[in-house]
Amino acid sequence: MISLSQVPTPACIIDFDIFKRNCQRMLAVAESEQIVLRPHVKTLKSLQAAKYYAPSSMPVTVSTLAEARYFASAGYTDILYAVGIAPNKLNQLDAILRLAADFTVIADSLAAVNTLIDFAPQYSQSLAVMLEVDVDDHRAGLLPESDELIACARAIQNASNLRFRGVMTHAGGSYDCLDSSARQAMAKQECERISAAAGQLARHGIQCDIVSAGSTPTALAGVSHQGITELRAGVYATFDCVMAGLGVCQVTDIAMSVLTCVIGHQRSKNWVIVDAGWMALSRDQGTAGHHTDCGYGLVCDINGQVLDGWYVKATNQEHGIICHRDNIEPPEALFSYGQVLRILPVHACATAAQYQQYHVVDDTLTVSQQWSRISGW
Known part of the structure; x- marks a missing residue:
C-alpha cells in the first residue's frame, strides 16, 4: 500500500467509504419498494467495483458488448445490453449467450426486430429481447400507445429463436430537471409511461416479464416507482458534479x-x-x-x-x-x-x-x- x-x-481515485455509502443508498431504495435493482455497470466497468454494488447474483445493465463479454466471463448470467443493437454486432452475440443465458438486447423499431428475426436461427439458443419505450421525448424508443410497439412485440413473440422479455426505458430527460419537484414529476412520468406500454401489450395478450425503468435522478427522486418490476441506475455509485448540480x-x-x-x-x-x-x-x-x-x-x-x-x-x-x-x-x-x-x-x-x-x-x-x-x- x-x-x-x-x-x-x-x-483516478475512488474514496472507498463514500463509494460504499452511495451503493447502499440505492440498494435501500429498491429494498424498501421490493423491486429488483439492476445496476448499470457502465460508469466503472470494473469487476472489483461491481463486487460491492452489483455482485454476480444480481442482474446488471451494460452499455457495450465488451462489458457484456467481460461480465459474462466472470459468471454474470442476466445482462441487459441497453443500447439498440446494430446489425454489424449480431455475430458477436452467440458467444455471450453461451455464457449468459439471460443476455438480453433491446430494439425500438420493426426494422431492428426483423433484422434480429432473420439472424436469430444462427444462435445456439434463444436470444432474449426487450423493447425500448420513449417516456420523455428525450432519445430513443417506441411510444407506449403506438401500433408499432404491439407489432414489434408480437413479431418477437412469434419468432422461432427469440424470447420476448418485456419493456424498458431510460428517462434521460431527468438530467434537465434542476429541482426536486421536477425530478419527482419525471420519475412519476417515467413509471406511468412505461407501465402504460406494458398495459397496452397485456390488452393484446402479450405479457411482460420485466418492466424496467430508471436513471439515477429518477431512482433517487423520493417517489414510489409504482408500475415497474426493476430499477436501473449507474452513476449513483460515484456520483459527480452533474448529479450534485441537480440536487x-x-x-x-x-x-x-x-x-x-x-x-x-x-x-x-x-x-x-x-x-x-x-x-x-x-x-x-x-x-x-x-x-x-x-x-x-x-x-x-x-x-x-x-x-x-x-x-x-x-x-x-x-x-x-x-x-x-x-x-x-x-x-x-x-x-x-x-x-x-x-x-x-x-x-x-x-x-x-x-x-x-x-x-x-x-x-x-x-x-x-x-x-x-x-x-x-
Missing part, C-alpha cells in the same frame, strides 16, 4: 476524483496550471446549464476537501487551468509548485473512461486497492 501523495498523476446528491457524496499536480502558474492571469487536461478529465461540460457551472471539475485539496470557488476553467490535452470564480490570486499555500490536488469530475462516466485502473483510498489516504477496468466496444 502507498500514500496517495506517492501516486503518479494524473490518476441528487451533495458534493461530499462524490466518490471519484482525479489526482493532479500543480506544474506551473500564469500569475498575471491568476491561473494555476495542473497536469490533468481533457485527456484526464474529459471535455464534458454537463453543468454548463446549471445554477453553478463547474467547468471541467471542482478543485479539492489532497484530502478531498473542496476549495471554495476554485474550479478547472479550461483544459488542453495535458494541461488544466484552475481559476477562482472571483478571479482572486491563487494562495501559495494551496497552489505551490508540486502541490497535489484532486478534481471532482463533471461526468463520472466520461472521466472514468480515460483510465485503465482506479486507485481506491481509505480514510487515511492510503491506496488500499487497485481496481482494473475494461474499455472499448
